[in-house]
Amino acid sequence: MTKRYHLIGIKMTVIIICFSLVPLVVLGFSLYRHFSNSYTSRVLESLRASVEDRKRAIDLFFEERVSQLASIANTHTFSQITKPGYLDELFSLIQSRSRYYIDIGIIDMDGNHVAYVGPYNLKGFNYRETEWFQAVSMQGTYISDVFLGFRRVPHFIIAVMKRESEGFWWTLRATINTELFESLVLAARKGRYGDAFLINEKGEYQTNPQVIGKTTDQSLPLEVRFFHGTKVTEATLNNRKVAIAASWLENKRWMLVVIEDLEEELFPILQAKHLALALLFAGISAIVIGAVAVSVIMARQLEQADRERSALDAELMQSSKMAALGRLAAGVAHEINNPLAVIREKAGWLKDLLEEEDIQASENFKEFADAVEKIEYHVERAREVTHRLLGFARRMEPRREMINVNKVILETLSFLENEAMYRNITIHKDLASDIPDIQSDGAQLQQVFLNILNNAIDAVEKDGDIWIKTKLKDGGNSVVIEISDSGPGIPEDIIDRIFDPFVTTKPVGKGTGLGLSITYNIVEKLGGKIYAHNRESGHGAVFTVELPVVAGGSEDVLKV
Amino acid sequence: MNSRSIKVLVVDDELDFLETIVKRLERRGFNAAGVSSGKAALEYLESNDVDVIVLDVRMPVMDGIDVLKEVVTRWPLVQVILLTGHGSLEAGKRGLELGAYDYVLKPAKLEDIIKKIQQAFERKVLLEQTQSER
Numbered sequence: 204m205t206k207r208y209h210l211i212g213i214k215m216t217v218i219i220i221c222f223s224l225v226p227l228v229v230l231g232f233s234l235y236r237h238f239s240n241s242y243t244s245r246v247l248e249s250l251r252a253s254v255e256d257r258k259r260a261i262d263l264f265f266e267e268r269v270s271q272l273a274s275i276a277n278t279h280t281f282s283q284i285t286k287p288g289y290l291d292e293l294f295s296l297i298q299s300r301s302r303y304y305i306d307i308g309i310i311d312m313d314g315n316h317v318a319y320v321g322p323y324n325l326k327g328f329n330y331r332e333t334e335w336f337q338a339v340s341m342q343g344t345y346i347s348d349v350f351l352g353f354r355r356v357p358h359f360i361i362a363v364m365k366r367e368s369e370g371f372w373w374t375l376r377a378t379i380n381t382e383l384f385e386s387l388v389l390a391a392r393k394g395r396y397g398d399a400f401l402i403n404e405k406g407e408y409q410t411n412p413q414v415i416g417k418t419t420d421q422s423l424p425l426e427v428r429f430f431h432g433t434k435v436t437e438a439t440l441n442n443r444k445v446a447i448a449a450s451w452l453e454n455k456r457w458m459l460v461v462i463e464d465l466e467e468e469l470f471p472i473l474q475a476k477h478l479a480l481a482l483l484f485a486g487i488s489a490i491v492i493g494a495v496a497v498s499v500i501m502a503r504q505l506e507q508a509d510r511e512r513s514a515l516d517a518e519l520m521q522s523s524k525m526a527a528l529g530r531l532a533a534g535v536a537h538e539i540n541n542p543l544a545v546i547r548e549k550a551g552w553l554k555d556l557l558e559e560e561d562i563q564a565s566e567n568f569k570e571f572a573d574a575v576e577k578i579e580y581h582v583e584r585a586r587e588v589t590h591r592l593l594g595f596a597r598r599m600e601p602r603r604e605m606i607n608v609n610k611v612i613l614e615t616l617s618f619l620e621n622e623a624m625y626r627n628i629t630i631h632k633d634l635a636s637d638i639p640d641i642q643s644d645g646a647q648l649q650q651v652f653l654n655i656l657n658n659a660i661d662a663v664e665k666d667g668d669i670w671i672k673t674k675l676k677d678g679g680n681s682v683v684i685e686i687s688d689s690g691p692g693i694p695e696d697i698i699d700r701i702f703d704p705f706v707t708t709k710p711v712g713k714g715t716g717l718g719l720s721i722t723y724n725i726v727e728k729l730g731g732k733i734y735a736h737n738r739e740s741g742h743g744a745v746f747t748v749e750l751p752v753v754a755g756g757s758e759d760v761l762k763v
Numbered sequence: 764m765n766s767r768s769i770k771v772l773v774v775d776d777e778l779d780f781l782e783t784i785v786k787r788l789e790r791r792g793f794n795a796a797g798v799s800s801g802k803a804a805l806e807y808l809e810s811n812d813v814d815v816i817v818l819d820v821r822m823p824v825m826d827g828i829d830v831l832k833e834v835v836t837r838w839p840l841v842q843v844i845l846l847t848g849h850g851s852l853e854a855g856k857r858g859l860e861l862g863a864y865d866y867v868l869k870p871a872k873l874e875d876i877i878k879k880i881q882q883a884f885e886r887k888v889l890l891e892q893t894q895s896e897r
Contacts (some may be wrong), residue, residue: 540870542779
């Protein structure tokens with residue numbers, strides 16, 4: 204492919220790629236972003252809902268526990284409830300339904316633990332100095348933070364005060380089943396890296412976090428300050444991206460914190476990202492390959508089409524040139540024929556008159572006779588030239604006819620003989636007399652020979668020779684015409700391409716490089732072959748044309 | 764040659780040619796006359812007997828073919844020999860189809876023309892005989 208078409212191909216490739224890639228990338232990117240954003244907000248919304256749901260559940264738990272304990276306290280008197288064994292029965296009753304409590308106890312207004320049911324040995328302990336006792340004596344109901352207490356085990360209690368009469372009150376206290384309570388909280392946990400726990404205003408953990416460290420010196424990226432509603436923030440924890448949702452409980456100043464590991468929850472987005480990238484990459488590759496392939500193919504086809512059209516244009520131009528030439532030749536010949544006819548008759552008349560005796564007596568008779576003879580001779584000579592010219596001119600339409608190749612060659616030469624003589628180029632003819640007439644198209648053959656002979660003359664320039672030889676071949680099946688010249692020959696580097704269009708040894712502007720290409724096409728169409736090589740001895744080119752005696756070739760040329 | 768000389772009419776717009784050929788034919792014993800246009804030819808035929816016409820195909824105003832058509836219709840026994848240049852070869856062939864006896868390419872040797880005139884005359888004689896026998 205020549206450079207020009209190479210560039211066209213490159214341009215096409217670039218344009219196709221740009222127009223395809225830009226929308227692809229934009230589409231892919233925006234779709235991914237959209238998906239990513241909506242998925243993320245979905246996840247965060249779901250987290251928020253989960254926290255709120257959990258918070259309500261915990262608040263409800265507290266409400267129910269307080270309510271339960273309050274009803275127990277309100278439906279019993281101190282003496283009733285402190286009767287030995289009574290509390291045990293009561294407790295088993297409560298526990299038979301569900302194991303919300305670990306223990307239950309009655310504390311009098313002085314802080315003495317007067318009755319107790321539970322796994323610890325707490326009877327007799329005094330709680331007057333404790334925070335929770337002081338709080339419940341003031342508030343009536345109290346839910347404590349997690350503390351160690353006398354049992355030296357982290358727990359929290361719910362206490363309810365019962366006022367019986369003036370100045371007499373007592374407290375019913377129960378320890379909440381930490382395990383059960385924690386599981387209530389942990390129900391909000393999601394995934395391997397998710398977490399859920401409760402924290403008080405001082406930042407102290409009230410339940411055990413599963414994933415992050417228990418000690419508060421691993422600071423949570425969270426402000427432990429009261430706010431209303433639910434807050435959801437994104438942060439980094441242990442080098443992982445997380446979403447932290449927090450909400451303060453209604454019934455107790457504890458903050459429910461649910462942490463979701465975003466890397467885990469948003470994994471589908473990562474998958475989508477990878478998929479999108481893979482598809483994008485595949486798409487880009489396909490586009491690039493496709494663009495290159497299409498462009499190369501198109502550029503080649505364009506080149507081919509352009510070439511074919513040029514060749515066709517050239518053929519057409521050549522044909523019309525030949526037609527014009529024919530018309531010119533016919534016109535000239537005809538114009539000359541008329542005066543020739545007159546001269547011949549006048550000469551003949553003179554000859555007639557010279558037969559008369561009295562003229563024969565004149566001393567110049569011999570001169571007269573001689574002159575008249577010569578006039579007749581040269582008229583005949585001129586007649587032959589115009590005859591050939593007209594023969595040439597006549598063959599302008601393609602037709603299938605029986606052609607005598609030698610005759611066509613001679614007639615073609617009649618066009619060029621003058622030029623050749625002027626340039627001192629000798630034309631040697633060796634035309635076999637035994638070649639039969641062939642079935643072919645005279646006009647087209649004339650073009651072929653004219654072309655080759657013109658080239659030969661141009662190659663020799665002056666002071667040289669051209670040899671034309673015709674002979675029979677293949678046992679009489681084909682006629683061979685060989686035209687050689689004594690010019691510089693065909694350069695080795697173009698001899699293989701000599702019949703390609705636009706190949707010429709002439710300087711720019713002198714030759715179109717189409718003559719031999721047209722000649723080649725004509726010979727092929729006539730069912731023949733044409734070769735070119737350089738002479739073995741000396742220098743110069745040899746063009747050989749082989750034509751079948753019986754027409755082969757394509758139908759479209761030899762139309763009658 | 765017959766006892767009576769063959770009456771020939773030459774029709775050609777090239778005057779020099781016309782003059783000379785008539786003179787040469789006369790010299791050879793033909794009864795020759797010449798006209799330089801188709802119109803003149805027809806006028807001549809109306810008032811004169813002619814055996815053979817030597818007719819140039821390419822003439823202005825009324826060309827040889829038109830004259831030929833007229834002759835073939837009005838004087839069917841008269842034989843016509845067409846003179847054509849190569850450019851009007853087709854006209855020559857057409858002329859034959861229309862009824863001309865033969866055609867000769869210009870520039871022609873007088874001997875060839877004379878030969879054809881004689882052959883044409885013999886044909887005329889034959890036709891006359893056939894006609895009179897009916």
